[in-house]
Amino acid sequence: MHNFIFDVDGTLIDSEKMYLLPLHKTLLENGYDIQYESLKKVFGITAVDSLKILGVKNVQKVLKEWFSKIQDYKKYATVYDGIYDTLEGLHQDKNNRLAIATSKIESEFHRDVARFGLDKYFNAYVFSNEIKHGKPAPDMVYKGIEKLHADPKQTIYIGDTIYDLQAAHAAKVAFGLAGWRTKKSDEFKEAEYYLVQPSDLLDIND
16 A cells, blocks of 8 residues: 555544534533433534534534534544654655545644644645535545545555445545554444554555
């Protein structure tokens, strides 16, 4: 593999609490009796799609209130152990091309990714406002392939959710499950790679 396309939340950055704690607070304030654990099923897809799946009717109102709170929860986001070293190793190989394909919009990317200095390792970025359909549709991965001028047969999409796996396979590329976030289960039996730790990516860089 020489083309590595990464999801962000739950893959590069542990941002679950940064997003879901303010979402939970916002939903409760708006009269939605939803348990925190129930929110995990929508982690990693676009915010609008998440609210629709959760049955929120006043989507734009809740979205605005939710996003206004996220800034207060930034302290909960951290880069996963081993990510910096792995990205550095992949980046140093001039045969490799790296991209981010995320459900974030560009302003969220700067708030959540650039502040950790991760952006310097990547050749291209795909944001949700650039594509028509979010994950599990393949649009995001297709756009990453396009921006990298990549051969799909030499491309892997790394993510942590079933939506990531479905998007990768719909785009006809291999999928690597971020095992530092999500343990392997029958749900992910079709994943080509189970990555116990980020450095495992260096072993498939041939």
